[in-house]
Amino acid sequence: MIATSADRICEAVSRLGSESAFEVLARARALEAKGRKIVHMEIGEPDFETPEHIKEAAIKAIRENHSHYTPSAGIVELRDTIADYASNFRKMPGAFTRENVVVAPGAKPIIWNTLSALLNPGDELIYADPAYPAYASAASYLEAKVTPIPLLESKNFRLDLDELENKVSARTKVLVINTPHNPTGGVLLRSDLQRIADLAHKHDFLVLSDEIYSRNFYESEFLSISELPGMKERTIIVDGFSKAYAMTGWRLGYAILPPELAPVVTLFNNNTFSCVATFVQMAGIAALTGPDEPVRRMNDIFRERRDRLVRGLNRIPEISCTMPEGAFYAFPNVSQITHDDKALAAFMLNEAGVACLGGSAFGSAGRGYLRFSYAASLDDIDLALERIAEHTPNFR
Ligand SMILES: Cc1ncc(COP(=O)(O)O)c(C=O)c1O
Numbered sequence: 001m002i003a004t005s006a007d008r009i010c011e012a013v014s015r016l017g018s019e020s021a022f023e024v025l026a027r028a029r030a031l032e033a034k035g036r037k038i039v040h041m042e043i044g045e046p047d048f049e050t051p052e053h054i055k056e057a058a059i060k061a062i063r064e065n066h067s068h069y070t071p072s073a074g075i076v077e078l079r080d081t082i083a084d085y086a087s088n089f090r091k092m093p094g095a096f097t098r099e100n101v102v103v104a105p106g107a108k109p110i111i112w113n114t115l116s117a118l119l120n121p122g123d124e125l126i127y128a129d130p131a132y133p134a135y136a137s138a139a140s141y142l143e144a145k146v147t148p149i150p151l152l153e154s155k156n157f158r159l160d161l162d163e164l165e166n167k168v169s170a171r172t173k174v175l176v177i178n179t180p181h182n183p184t185g186g187v188l189l190r191s192d193l194q195r196i197a198d199l200a201h202k203h204d205f206l207v208l209s210d211e212i213y214s215r216n217f218y219e220s221e222f223l224s225i226s227e228l229p230g231m232k233e234r235t236i237i238v239d240g241f242s243k244a245y246a247m248t249g250w251r252l253g254y255a256i257l258p259p260e261l262a263p264v265v266t267l268f269n270n271n272t273f274s275c276v277a278t279f280v281q282m283a284g285i286a287a288l289t290g291p292d293e294p295v296r297r298m299n300d301i302f303r304e305r306r307d308r309l310v311r312g313l314n315r316i317p318e319i320s321c322t323m324p325e326g327a328f329y330a331f332p333n334v335s336q337i338t339h340d341d342k343a344l345a346a347f348m349l350n351e352a353g354v355a356c357l358g359g360s361a362f363g364s365a366g367r368g369y370l371r372f373s374y375a376a377s378l379d380d381i382d383l384a385l386e387r388i389a390e391h392t393p394n395f396r
Contacts, residue, residue: 017137020361024345028355039384041372042355044182044329046246048301051294054245057286061279070278072270073262074103074254078281085288086237086256089214090224095232099259102266103284105276107212107240107253112138113268114208114236114255118174119144126167127176128159130183130331130362130369132210135176145171150365153333156322157186161195168203175200177225178210180217183362183371184331185306185324187217193225200234208236212253213327215244215295218303222326226256233258243328244295245287252276252284302328305374305381312385313372316392328375331359335368337395344395345370352391354384 024042079098104110121143129148179188226235240253313321321332341358359369
């Protein structure tokens with residue numbers, strides 16, 4: 001018998017995860033094509049336009065013919081700018097240089113390439129449950145052992161550190177933390193980070209700290225684990241331009257990592273996407289060196305939306321929602337209605353016209369929760385709340 005193309009797909013593909021936001025977005029768009037009004041609260045991207053000075057910098061770069069290949073780690077001007085920005089933002093002036101920086105088309109590919117540079121089959125990667133799916137997907141593909149640690153709603157979705165301490169072993173090579181957190185909006189406290197740092201020293205593992213929401217932060221001052229004593233050498237910071245500067249479609253992100261690791265991650269860049277579009281990198285320089293006011297303005301608007309959404313959700317019977325301290329997601333507990341969050345999310349889309357995600361799309365500990373992105377206007381948030389309140393009693 002002749003094999004079909006499907007038979008030829010390699011076995012490793014079965015270990016890949018995926019981001020359900022893109023699937024739900026496609027279903028929502030299909031309903032819109034039939035004339036339905038859908039409130040989009042599924043996809044994690046700011047609904048703002050990229051600030052003008054960033055767009056201008058890209059246009060100028062194109063006009064000046066910055067349209068050729070660049071080094072796989074990124075142009076030195078951008079790497080220098082990122083090193084300065086990252087050192088100053090994290091209150092460690094001069095801590096990082098271009099040797100610490102590797103640029104990629106988004107934070108997601110740098111997560112993939114960094115884990116590819118680190119994980120042997122059988123090495124352990126520990127991560128939070130629920131979590132952004134890319135970490136476990138890459139690690140599973142690489143045949144690493146993936147160990148989820150639950151986040152506790154009772155601790156406002158911070159890690160269960162006793163469980164972490166129990167689970168950590170000699171095989172643990174990388175711990176992934178993500179603060180502020182997708183999908184819950186949770187933020188790790190200094191005491192949490194210190195305990196994680198102590199464990200990292202004791203058990204000699206690296207921390208991949210996904211800080212892509214470090215500018216979407218509503219309470220006190222952002223703290224990176226890399227700022228704690230001895231942790232700069234053990235931390236890989238993942239960051240990027242998508243969320244802070246409303247640049248999701250530009251595809252620009254980076255890692256800040258110990259200089260010995262940078263060439264290896266760069267080798268993976270070289271073997272996959274070669275380099276990031278030159279004019280996009282130049283736009284990145286404008287983002288980091290230009291006025292910071294647009295970032296702060298977007299954040300103030302997010303805070304207002306967060307307050308409106310969370311207050312509204314808590315008024316709906318059988319839904320309860322903690323106050324997220326960062327990112328732009330609310331993660332309400334809907335377990336009094338159902339534990340089948342995916343069915344409820346599908347019902348919300350099909351019946352209420354509100355696109356959101358089931359919490360279990362982010363791991364089994366997300367069962368019984370929904371994720372709403374509040375990167376939506378106040379009018380849309382009000383409309384969504386009205387529709388959720390009206391339709392929820394009909395879900396059975
Ligand atoms: C926690 C987290 N890390 C990384 C990314 C990837 O961002 P980028 O657009 O830079 O690839 C996202 C995007 O949703 C995210 O939520």
